Amino acid sequence: MNLLEIDNLKVNINDKEIINGLNLKIDKGQVHALMGQNGCGKSTLAKAITGHFAINVTGGSIKYKNLDLLNMEPEERANRGIFMSFQSPREIPGVNNLYFLKTSLNLKREFNGQEELNSAQMLKKIKTLTKELGIDDKVLKRYVNDGFSGGEKKTNELLQMLLLEPDLIILDEIDSGLDIDALKRVGEGINRLLDGKTSVLIITHYKRVLDYIKPDVVHVMAGGKIVKTGDISIVNILEDKGYGGIDNASS
Numbered sequence: 403m404n405l406l407e408i409d410n411l412k413v414n415i416n417d418k419e420i421i422n423g424l425n426l427k428i429d430k431g432q433v434h435a436l437m438g439q440n441g442c443g444k445s446t447l448a449k450a451i452t453g454h455f456a457i458n459v460t461g462g463s464i465k466y467k468n469l470d471l472l473n474m475e476p477e478e479r480a481n482r483g484i485f486m487s488f489q490s491p492r493e494i495p496g497v498n499n500l501y502f503l504k505t506s507l508n509l510k511r512e513f514n515g516q517e518e519l520n521s522a523q524m525l526k527k528i529k530t531l532t533k534e535l536g537i538d539d540k541v542l543k544r545y546v547n548d549g550f551s552g553g554e555k556k557t558n559e560l561l562q563m564l565l566l567e568p569d570l571i572i573l574d575e576i577d578s579g580l581d582i583d584a585l586k587r588v589g590e591g592i593n594r595l596l597d598g599k600t601s602v603l604i605i606t607h608y609k610r611v612l613d614y615i616k617p618d619v620v621h622v623m624a625g626g627k628i629v630k631t632g633d634i635s636i637v638n639i640l641e642d643k644g645y646g647g648i649d650n651a652s653s
């Protein structure tokens with residue numbers, strides 16, 4: 403079953419056309435990798451899926467769980483199970499990290515008709531995850547990402563993700579700023595969610611992250627659309643020959 407179905411999507415930012423007729427289908431439980439040269443529109447696609455305020459969808463459709471995603475507010479998309487890990491996670495000074503985690507999960511639970519967790523239940527759940535991820539609990543008392551190192555920001559995103567148990571995860575350059583050990587930990591954390599129910603769209607420039615999070619399908623984006631679709635062999639061609647080595651006929 404398709405979890406996400408994008409048909410002929412067109413997106414502008416500040417009146418500039420960034421995406422022009424993009425098609426993409428992601429089945430439940432599949433991992434898709436999206437590659438493409440700098441500035442080709444990969445993050446813009448992620449923003450279109452999550453409902454970022456800066457982008458303007460001018461055509462096409464996105465169906466998620468068979469619902470019209472483009473008609474939903476960003477909060478509803480999140481509550482229905484879409485999670486995005488940002489290329490550069492924002493610092494939110496003044497908002498306590500533990501409060502942020504608790505509120506996000508309880509809002510999602512409330513939206514989905516589940517009982518809210520009380521403080522003790524929530525703390526137990528969160529501390530189990532920090533222990534498993536090797537995160538120092540001191541980060542829970544700090545403001546969200548405020549003064550965190552690049553790697554700490556990414557692992558904090560992973561903590562949010564594992565707590566919220568999303569159905570569709572979008573990882574925008576999750577490997578940037580991570581050292582080898584942190585990348586391995588993040589890869590293991592993501593793999594824990596890959597139980598055949600969770601789908602992943604991973605945006606990356608490098609094969610190394612795909613050694614940890616194995617894609618079922620690989621896409622190459624250029625000129626505002628997906629121009630090539632195949633398996634991991636595409637990544638090997640890109641590593642060897644760059645984007646010039648890819649013929650742009652979609653397959």
Ligand SMILES: Nc1ncnc2c1ncn2[C@@H]1O[C@H](COP(=O)(O)OP(=O)(O)OP(=O)(O)O)[C@@H](O)[C@H]1O
Binds near residue numbers: 442
């Ligand atoms: N707020 C904005 N205002 C104007 N142009 C923008 C804005 N955001 C993105 N763009 C432009 O949209 C194009 C696509 O950007 P996007 O971030 O989607 O590319 P990308 O494929 O993710 O690139 P990278 O691999 O370098 O991260 C770029 O030319 C970028 O300058």
